[in-house]
Amino acid sequence: MTSRKRDPSLENGGDEGSAVPENKRTKPLHKAALILARGGSKGIPLKNIKTLAGIPLIGWVLRAAVESELFDSIWVSTDHDDIERVARSFGAKVHRRSPEVSKDSSTSLDSIQEFIRLNPEVDVVCHMQATSPCLHPFHLKGALEYITVKGYDSVFSVVRRHHFRWQEVHQGTDEVTKPLNLDPSNRPRRQDWDGELCENGSFYFCTRELLQSQGLLQGGKVAYYEMRPEYSVDIDVDIDWPVAEQRVLRYGYFGRDTPEVVKIMFCNISGCLTEGRIFISSSGTEMISLNTRDTAGIRMLKNEGVEVILLTSNLDPVAKALSQNVSHRLGCEVMSVHEKPLEDLKDIVKKRGLSWNDVAYMGNDEIDVDCLNVAGLSAVPSDAPVVAKNGTKYICKALGGKGAVREFAEHILLQKRKAKSQLEQDRIDRTTC
Template identity: 55%
Template sequence: FGAQVHRRSPEVSQDSSTSLEAIKEFLHHHHEVDIVGNIQATSPCLHPSDLIKVADLIQREGFDSVFSVVRRHQFRWSEVKKGENKMTEPQNLNPAKRYRRQDWPGELYENGSFYFAKRHLIEKGYLQGGKMAYYEMRAEHSVDIDIDIDWPIAEQRVLSFGYFGKEPLKEVKLLVCSIDGCLTNGRIYVTEDQKEMVSYDYRDIVGIDLLKKKGIQVRLISERDCSKTLSAMQLGCIAKVSATNKLQVLEDWQKDMGLSWKEVAYLGNEESDVECLKKAGMSGVPADACALAQKAAGYICKSNGGCGAVREFAEHIFLLLEKVNSARKQKEEISSAGKEMGGK
């Protein structure tokens, strides 16, 4: 993305170090910078459109510092410590004339998403000061990861309200899965009469069925001739066995279906899968895949091959579908808002 990285020195990388100390060190090494935007990674629903508006407040309207806030409708009461013989007192309401929440405009609270300030303020030791302004963020975009229980909330917010990048997300329409080591655990059992047997996890079969119901084609590939195994599984998937060049097979399928690489997912586990993993728009490996395959993959399952990895990777694909739908809704909302503004 063209971003440059400033590496903090050990002096401002202590457990007790503050963001302000790190910013002051950065400015010491970058005399060309006049405005600093301190964006907190713990606020994952911040959008570029917000930052553009904040930059305008400083550059065009002459504010020295701008910080993010969110509107909350919470009634506050004074704290009474254990053992104190005191009564609690209302802080922002009159109990005799208690508002309904919908009738009360609420109050503004810092949400810690970002702090923008000019150089001269920071050099004095402030991130807020001079001619100040707040920027009110939408409540659904205002999430702060502070403790463990904030994670699941943040994950759901990102799915619905996160920023998904400039490039439009593509729905996966094809999953190609390596049979040996992904759909099965890679083990081959030989009976007394020299027949080969393999085992598989029923959860993976369910995962394949769920993908099909979502309109995603599932195709299988193997370097071995495992036709009898596939026939026994009755998966109803197109398969290529005895494949000496998996990448060629993948490219042929991609072209035949008229798909972009972003619409192709691949689940592999061996060195022979590495080039396919690099090519596919979404790639994954089981937890016990070889090191080269793990390095090439975008997602490493928690499950081993033949033990639920296919089902887990299917859930990962469904997560992308949720993001695609959310991104589409965001685009529609922005388009609708633009039309309303144009009509005024």
């Protein structure tokens, strides 16, 4: 076995099909992204909307699909109300699948065929797995071009594995195992072996014609799209979750507006730095508490050159009264905002010569939604109301006043290290090519 250079998306030959490139058609293809998200997951209940690295699992795939701007429509096929709400919050349409294709025995193909039957305008179905949170827009673009530009009927994602496989031996028999993909007397080194292409389950794209005429997701003129191992993440059981979370934090797609380096962070005192409770002493003095983990998180940001401005509202007199004490203790500016914080903060961002892509914002309620939407990085504590969660890019595991600010600070600094690492890798690539 010898090594050779590989194109990351080589075709895997198949029989010539009837696919016609989009530029040779009389009318453009309608390309629909479809994510199947049944509510009855047995391994992890409601797995598709469980929070992974700050957002619902299905949100990672939906974000990549929406921001790729490749699709004429983006759909989530589900039988569950909560999944429907999350899907719509990310901008997807919802196909309510029938009970006939919502059973434990139902296959993905059953659900996809029902979808195309009820949506006759769709020419190409781009089925993406909700359990593949490291999917990026560039993966989708590269794969879809096999159908729209090169005229293939189907394309699916693979990852290259270097695993030696052996034949299974059944218990209670005298069978002897045999090698399936190697010669034990001449074991190749990893660098001398190209490995094998294995489906990684991230996506399966195919034409409507293939689905209807042959009932197949993979057929006709077939291609594969090779994804690098770091992007090949799948989640089936609970033990996969912490591993996937760490992978996503490093290799996940956080959106096209994610800043490389945050320059300034705005953080609401009420509900983020405090836990929303008021303590009243025997003399009638009102008090609130600060968590040392959160104050340490603010100091971490300041030590890394991130300016932190704490926000208090005219509607919260206790937090406002505390502002002077907090400002002195943490060395941060404290600013009073009105019912629409975005209007108050625009001048601050402009005066510093920044764009909102340089800003991190942490809020906790409906009045924060506009800021959560426009900031490059944004977060809410885990006990924030749904309206705030739907507007943010990151949902903390911690509660307000109980470590949420520290968690978001660590997330901001992780993105900074990630960007620095990528710049260093790009430098190495340029000097070695």
